[in-house]
Amino acid sequence: MTDELHPITLRVNGIPHQVNVPARRLLSDCLRHDLGLTGTHVGCEHGVCGACTVLVGGVPMRSCLLLAVSMDGEQLTTVEGLAAADGTLSPVQQAFAECHALQCGFCTPGFLTTITAALVEQPDPSRDQAREIVGGNLCRCTGYQNIVEAVLRAAELMKDEA
Amino acid sequence: MKPSAVSYSRPGSVDEALALLTEHGSGAKVLAGGQSLVPLLSMRLAAPERLVDINSLAELGYVRVAADGVRVGALARHAAVLADRPAAERQPLLAAALRWVAHPAIRNRGTSVGSIVHADPAAELPAVLSVLGGTVTAASTAGRRTVPALELFAGPLETTLRPDELAVEAFFPALPAQTGVAFAEVARRHGDYALCGVAALVRLDDDLRIVQARVGYLSVAGTPRVLELTGPIAGRSYDAELAEAGRLAATELDPEPDIHATAEYRRQLAQVLTARTLQSAARSAAGVAAGVPA
């Protein structure tokens, strides 16, 4: 059976992309291999690890659990879209570097998008709330201690900027 | 793990969706949130011929609160239902249970109706719907019908809906007066499927004594179980000790073991959580009676 191709438009990090995809193409594979945005990583393909988390209309979702064809017309944000246009790291990205919240870096994009979205809703989380924010993403390297610190540090940096 | 090849339709109206389901019958699967379906496709445990993507059916993305309860449309995401304050006030068990559903990223896409008709015995909402005596509205080209929760779940991952039917709405009845609810779950990790989950409902009389205790369970059988546990605790004060109801529940339930827990341990959890949630629900009912928001 040849896969029938469906033309779709994805607006990723502000830029519209037109691609033709089979219905079965996962959004994670479409972003990584059709659009060349390899910053979103695939750790399990069953929605548990969260490494593939992107923002759909600003809301975190697992790109391995989305079909690209179902995302036609959506606004997506990936890790590549978090830094400023001039390349300055976002407060969350900066906080991760400051707090040593990444080691191998594979899970990191999923955390960055998740935390970025969460801090919009909760700009001043408590330590417990910070733990809740990162509660659905797996990391095998860091033991999470510094990731929680990074959430709080990012909130601080955002306050300083404001 | 990549899905098999599949055909795809994205209807622009409910009628179009129903026509597709009538045309393709069991060869089609409805794609709503996809948080349960897509992993099955990726693992090739499901390989339908056609996906009917209902994510364009914006008219199904509602949460409507009325005096008699909360109506959730097929496209309402768990996150939207959880965040809906009026819904939480009208039916606190919904919000209490939804907090336990997976993690936020899953809740942002997964739908509450979808979760119900996926009928995973370890899912929260089927048990909540059952203990509240709720219903699901199923639509097809032949018309609409309302299916009570107790007639909906046929077995693990199996409902009595026909292949040509689309679940368009779930109805969670409001609580009667002087009724409190509570939800508790024990899972191995935060956000995991429950080893045992319990949704309790307690109604008090004017003297704040228990007149009804009903509990819904997830992860104890192939479908949700609902037990009337009023017997051993009828007439007790809302702040009394309710361990006997837990013991009764343990004798009525027959959980299966799996790699995470033995049957005896699950039974122990059912017993302990029954007592704990009944106590919470009773206190909540008393608070409601006293005018304290649930």
Place this chain on the structure above:
Amino acid sequence: MTTRLIGEPVQRVEDPRLVRGDGRYLDDLGSDAVEVAVLRSPHAHAKILDIDVTGALDVDGLLAIYTYDDLTGPLADPLPLLIPHPALTHGRTQYALARDEVNYVGEAIALVVAENRYLAEDAVERIVVSYEPLPAVVGVAAARDAANLVHDDVPGNVAANLVQQVGDAAAAIAAAPHRLSLDLSVERSASMPLEGRGVLARWDADAGRLRLWTSTQTATGVRAAVSVKLGIDIEQVEVITPDVGGGFGVKIVHPWPEEVLVPMAARALGRPVKFTEDRREHFVSAAHERGQLQHVEVGFDDDGRVLGLSFRFWHDHGAYIPYGLIVPIITSTQALGPYKIPNYRVEFDSLYTNTVIVTPYRGAGRPQGVFAMERTMDAIAAELGLDRAEVRARNFIQPAEMPYDQGLIFQDGRPLVYDSGDYPASLDKLKRLVDWDSWTSYQAAARAEGRRVGLGIACYVEGTGVGPYEGGHVRVDTTGRIEVATGLTSQGQGHQTAFAQIVADELGVPLSDITVVTGDTRRFPYAVGTFASRAAVMSGSAIALAARATKAKALRLAAEALEADPADLEIVDGMVRVAGVPGAELSLGTVAVLANPLRYAFDEASKAATQFAVGDPDAPPVAEDDEPGLEGRDYYSPARSTFASGMHAVLVETDPETAEIRILRYCVVHDCGTLINPMIVQGQVHGGVAQGVGGALYERMAYDEAGQLQNASFMDFLMPYVSEVPDSIEIDHLETPSPLNPLGIKGAGEAGVIPSAAVFASAISDAEGFSITAMPISPSELFHLRLQHVQQHHEGEPS
């Protein structure tokens, strides 16, 4: 004076790239590559009767299907047995594609190459294999009983039996005033990095060269194996390690079948070929570790001093044994921990089972050895009614006794000699950190409230910096940039930063001028790999020595140019200058130009080195014992490992009704010698502790009797989220520098995970009042243990 960077929590140079999503992990590469899927055995033990590929042939985009019959030459031989040992009398390794038998669920049978992974999986699905299922041997007990055999020609399923001993344990135990015996078990878990395995191969037919990327912990190991298997001259094989999303030991195994099959296909098809495993594949075709059954007999005196200890264990190494006996040898030797055991006998059988192969996972056998010894120490304390810390202290090797020869042969084939460490001081620190002395009253108060709380303790010693060697190369470019290379690999340990810190200090240059490359055989072809917490010790030392050699040459050359004495020169911020004489200086870049006498200039700066610009007309431009260029290369090859150590304490609370286990506090004291970057070390400890929590309370490979892995996904193999790890990990350091290497470094990579099973068993035992002898433990298991002990109590047996 430039600030000294060793010992500073320098922010990582890797991070800006990684937080932008600019990492280059294996699957990010090779956008033009075709892709691979593998048909894997669904049976734990079966004969292959027939493989019928006809159904797959009309899949669109199919390029090739390979089975064993397509393998020729060395490819048709079994994969190498990497670490032979005299006791490994019955070593068996798998074929790259199964020949006529499969021995575990997941074993590779056919390799499919197609335009993309989706299509490759379509083809795999359509291949029909007929099997004759055979009885499966699952678990240590079944292997040991040997009612069935994994390999027909391996009697008793025993690959190896090894005894090591010092003194006469049996006699000492028999003569001791007190005796105890313990039966213990540890279940299987796995490294489980977030990124699985992956291989990308490009064959350049014009040059006859193979370029291979692989998510590995040993680029040089893969290079050598691929060269042999494919019959390509090793000089024509390049192996490059991309960014690696975690290893934790599993990626030290090589060559995976895919690591030889993918380049084979690339050469045959004339297309770049890529394999990226998915998560389920990782569960069933990578590697696991930890499973052992153990029996300990110990004799001790009234003070709790061990007089003799006999340790017998049975190690499950899965269906094949490519990595040899390293894990059980480490268990055997590291079980001794920080203790003086005057009479010690350890014997193990390494057993085949019809399950995934067992190769090192962070800790690599130490967690099991520590479990055995630490449960024994707790048991001695319980028997004598003594404090558990006090019993341990009485058995410690004292600092004055260093170096201490344990009398055994370690995993590197060399004598087990502890070079340094101060165990009494570590214990003091731990006791203060966790408030050990007020525990009894805390516990009594909690019990009065109906709470069950427990405090556990566990000590370990870790031989790090295992040989044979590592090398370092430091080159100053004419632009002034410092290019550093070492052959071992990185999986998130911050090598690019830590090694740069070393060079910055040794050479006197800013960190930002330094670039470090690891795991690229084009840049450094002599290496071993990253494992056994050795990178900082081995490559750190080699790079320091290479930097010193570079500095010496720079000073010599600069001294000539500045007409000064090298002894009067210093290098600060990349400038070589005469101390105390402003203006008398040269940049290192300029010195690099002068280091390479040229006939042809290639830019402005290089004109200064051309033959009419510089040079003594009566002396050879390059002296007899010298080389062109400003670079240094050196190797570090120690006679022995260097011994790090640590002690953990954990406070737990168990629910009296649901048996759920909650961590209240987690305390770590550890000694890894000199810290290059304390922030990185702390991160390693955090990560190790989290894996330890996972291994103690959540993770276990659940095989059924048929050899099916029932939890081959993240849904059912329970790695910790943030909610499962302690709210904070309290760490105190001791630094007893290693006397064995120039910087005094010991390894830190595995510190966090080694004592976890032991410390949690100790704590839960303390909370419950009965001994925990099997790990991991879940609430369901604890619930049943409680019932058993209540029953035993009622029946009058001691609990």
